[in-house]
Amino acid sequence: MALDCARQAAEAGEVPIGAVITRQGDVIAQGENRNRRDNDPTAHAEIVAMRAACALLGQDRLTDCDLWVTLEPCPMCAGAIAHARIARLYYGAADPKGGGVEHGARVFAHPQCHHRPEIFPGIGEESSARLLRDFFAIRR
């Protein structure tokens, strides 16, 4: 489902990244990159999905929720995941240039980080990476 969100983003001319929030096994929200459409530098798939889930639940924490996203979250999204208290983070492709989990600022690795989700990388990695490669291959 997150890959489908990523494909929809590509069709809209946005960087193809998609995210889904589940709660006790049920999908409660999804998101895709909307930076250009929404004129919003914070509108990454993860944040779009988390804001939708919070609006649905009427709370600013997602303590018993899991986040599934096609790409390693950037530092902004990793920080938002910590603030939202997401329980488990599942992601697809690694992002050596823009990631903030296993690359770059490694937001969850610092002792000051107030919440660290359980992290499961490499879920649907090849499909996630291919979507991004194909998208940028056309544009460069």
Add this chain to the structure above:
Amino acid sequence: MALDCARQAAEAGEVPIGAVITRQGDVIAQGENRNRRDNDPTAHAEIVAMRAACALLGQDRLTDCDLWVTLEPCPMCAGAIAHARIARLYYGAADPKGGGVEHGARVFAHPQCHHRPEIFPGIGEESSARLLRDFFAIRR
């Protein structure tokens, strides 16, 4: 003006942090923490202000804009500042526990960070810190 935003947040029961965006010397947007009111873990003062500025300008970058905020930005907000291409970051109190600029993940210090603003810490530091101390002293 950022301190006034922080005071308004406190009156609403939110953590007292305020932010202002300027462009060529003019204030174009402001923000205060709205996490609880908006049920939004991303609604920190900086992000509220940046989203408002982007909506006003009809673009997802704030290349010629400066951000003034009463507290050292967290990793989420530092990441958003990099995405928005904010030119200059002025902030008040340091945040040894939650900061992501001179503390913790130090988002701008990593070679993978794609944009680093000019950074000016300690602006109105004592007033910014006092607001937070007073707010938490009542609650703890």
